[in-house]
Amino acid sequence: MTSDRSVALRRPRSTYDVIPSFVPVSIRDVTLLESLVLFARRRPHGSLVALLRDNADFRRLFCASALSLTGDWVTFVALSSFVYRQTGSAGWTVLLFAVNSLPGVVLLPLIGPLTDRFDRQRLRIACDLGAIIPVVGLLAAFHTRSVPLALGCLAGLSIAAAMASPIPEAALPNLVASRELPLAQTALGSLYSAGLLVGAGLGGVVSAAWGTSATLVVDGASFAVSALLIARIRQPLSKAMTTRRIRMRADTAELWTFVRSTPVVSAFLWLTVGLRLCYGMVGLLPVYALDGFHVGDAGVGVLYLAQGFGAVLGPFLGRRLVAGSMRRRLHAAGAALALFGLGYLVLAQVTAFGPGMAAALIGHIGVGACAILAVNGLQLATPDHIRGRVMVLVFGLSSAFQGVSSLAVAPLTASVGMPDTTRLLAGLAVVYAAIWMVGVTRTEKARKIAEPDTAHGDTPGLTR
Template sequence: MFPAWRRSSGDLFALLRRNADFRRLVGACALSLTGDWFAFVALSGFVYLNTGSPGWTALLFAINSLPGVLLFPLIGPLTDRFDRRRLRIACDLGSVVPVGGLLIAFHTGSVAVALGCLAVLSVFAAVAGPIPEAALPNLVTGRDLSLAQTVLGSLYSAGLLVGAGLGGVVTAAWGTSATLLVDGASFIVSALLVARIKRPFSSAVSTRRLRIRADTAELWRFLRTTPMAAALLWLTAGLRLCYGMVGLLPVYALDRFHVGDAGVGALYLAQGLGAVLGPFAGRRLAAGSTRRRLYVAAAALAVFGLGYLALAHVSGLGPGMAAAFAGHLGVGACAILALNGLQLATPDHVRGRVMVLVFSLSAAFQGLSTLAVAPMTAAIGMTDTTRLLGLLAVAYAIIWSARVRAAGRS
């Protein structure tokens, strides 16, 4: 494993050295993601302190994800009809305005203004988030695309680990104003980095009037006639349908392992490390053929389920961390292999809409799964809920693999 990891690290550093545009894109994504978590940590504490309600705090996650789902018919065509680089810069610079609004909300104690600003930030994030994925095949060579996508995929988990952790430290040490200033600065620097990228974000950009119905119909027509893309979307849906059990990690730390807040942090750390390393492990195992990528992605979904099945049966923090780590190795590998497969299967003129659809489906199905976990836990208990969703992940992976194999033979 370590020689393979050293080879991946060497390949990554070589790619970053020789491709300045990709290096700038990675820097921009890392800064904006980390800044997002800085603001979210500060906002979570502010809302809870001013309302005393965990329900209001949980509402933040809904506000953070809903715009991408509700605005999908508009956001998808935007990323294909307009210059993606300029669109990303506009979103980064536009995000500075609601960050300033959060500063005002924090100083006036207005929860309503804070939630409104978060909603605006979420709209900008929903537009900006899929653009790097849609643009990546135009910024790197086909030989480097798999590694480049692996790096971008790992950034999302790394942003959570670094951004949430540092956000808490900065907020505790210097207050929420400092946290929001860092967030605003991250958007400005991200915009400057994207502005310095020389290669085009699209191979055939044509600014024209949006045709939401026609553009959406073209997307569905593409998916109907491209079985590979449809299959990878179904795999992404299966992963997110089972994802709600991740929300039970704090309950395991507190009620099963009895290790308090430090144990909650330890489980989330194990989860995050697995999600960061999973894309690299998946890329290494899937190298060689498209069909192998499909089966490794399905196996990774099964590993996710098996990790949480193991979590349901362990009684100590150490084994629990190992189970969470293994499960999220599977999450990271499955998500990025599916995304990379979609990039390869999708032509540039429709790739923006496909990437937006992936992000929207992930948010919608993950939200549904998270909402379902609470009543399931109340009805059958935490352990059986984890088992049920873990088995669902394994069964989904097996059925999906069988259907892909049958389709390949026909």
């Protein structure tokens, strides 16, 4: 006859079931042991270290993105100092952001369908290897002290980035489990700022030790290693790829129909527009360091470090606030845009380097949270067959409006001065965030936004 105790030991879905049968019953009954088993079960899903350890393909994508972004910032920081020293103009320095943003925008009608119709893995490898060519051109520009050549090569890197950057965002839901997607996207999205954080410091060290040309060698090597890591990814980056035929008009029409019919997607795209419309003032950071605080090239790197550190913190803080709710995600993202504006309003007021660093840190916590919450929301709301085009659209809107904003900053700075230009764009960020939040609230009242986070059928495991 079976005892009640033995029945209890065989009950399904119990923490006892994972304890080997040879373990004494007295130990198997200990509550602490049950807790340890539950902890061991849950830990892999909540830890970035565990996710990187257990998911080799995500680890390769993460490391490849980290290397290429760090190399880019090593070059960009060195290029900022190079252009300012050659021209002595704040306008030329801000123009770098425009050149870094706009050239790839003109190719967006082609890049979007490419990302959905072609193998994303091969496309990313081609972009990484192709980016080495303009890096070699920058070596020549530094050697000949040619600013136009440097800007032309930067435009080439912008085109390569326009094709390569949306691919990890579009492919990520295919590489990680749905429950791990928010954590994975937060980590991947924060790499842009982490690359700045590490790249700014590394660029200063490499430039001081071996010269500015050495920074370009680092950048070129980062692209080569990135291509190698992407080539080793085993899972497909494109699950919904059906044909290699590109139909630019039909594919673009399908994209806009999806955007118009999905309120959450529309809301996050409008938020992206607002963030990047005000982003041109970030290009004034080197000028604040050199002419505002008078701290030299080292101060440029340190101010970029403060910016990068804030933008790394932002995504992780934002993720903790949303807790799987689309409504909280929307409200937190709007508040983050306002925080960006408030940080730069403070920056325009201070005269000391320490408070300036704090203001940049606070402002870019807002930038990091706003950008990553928007991207992750779009990933959750978009099916794989169109996700590439949506991510390219996000990248295009970001590049276009950031470029336009940067172009506007140059004449504004010349006419009204650096502090007033900063106040104007920072105030615009706060006002835009307030108006956007009103629009989101009205959409919520019309019950057009689902709760909790939405996901399409090709993203299994997420509630609708």
